[in-house]
Amino acid sequence: MTKFDQDRAKKLAAEAALPYVEADTIVGVGTGSTVNYFIDALATIKHQIAGAVSSSEASTERLKQHGIPVYDLNGVADLAIYVDGADEINGQLEMIKGGGAALTREKIVAAVANKVICIADVSKQVDVLGQFPLPVEVIPMARSYVAREIVKLGGDPAYREGVVTDNGNVILDVYSLHIEKPVELESKLNQITGVVTNGLFAARPADIALLSDGSQVFTLERRK
């Protein structure tokens, strides 16, 4: 797939999420290049919505540039939908996220939302998660300890140099994982002292995936 096709696919997937936005509600907004298309599409109906909650400083800035009010999640008790991209998504709509280092805030907003909608181009679709290195957000002083613990779990962690998350932490990208049991691994990694969270969205996967190849959009719904 060429770069041009991929961009078109991201845009089509993003625009396909608009019909899920309910009037007068606050919309949960993720992070990344696909979500940027969603934010631009959301701007076309901004007078019909109450505003947004955002999963990153970058998305907040883009939303505000469009004149969409951004609210503190602490003041939002009910969030109908959360729309976000993915680095990988499998058939159960479990995902790897965090390529842009926004995983922790993304996971928090997803936890609050009634419905999680993944928007992506079809290249993100995989049978088994783990080809994309799994991001883990770590408290800076725990970086080496956490890396050693990850090696014990069979992973190959690499420090993402120069990247500081919106929460002031660092990222370890974990290679060499063939993730047969995503829920189990998500929980194991979160139990390592010093880990803030990891980029597996398996305990709380997407409910709907809108995946595009650049000419059409395929809708997948999670079997419950």
Ligand SMILES: O=C[C@H](O)[C@H](O)[C@H](O)COP(=O)(O)O
């Ligand atoms: O931290 C970043 C997020 O998890 C993104 O949603 C993910 O990396 C997908 O980004 P993109 O739409 O740019 O491929």
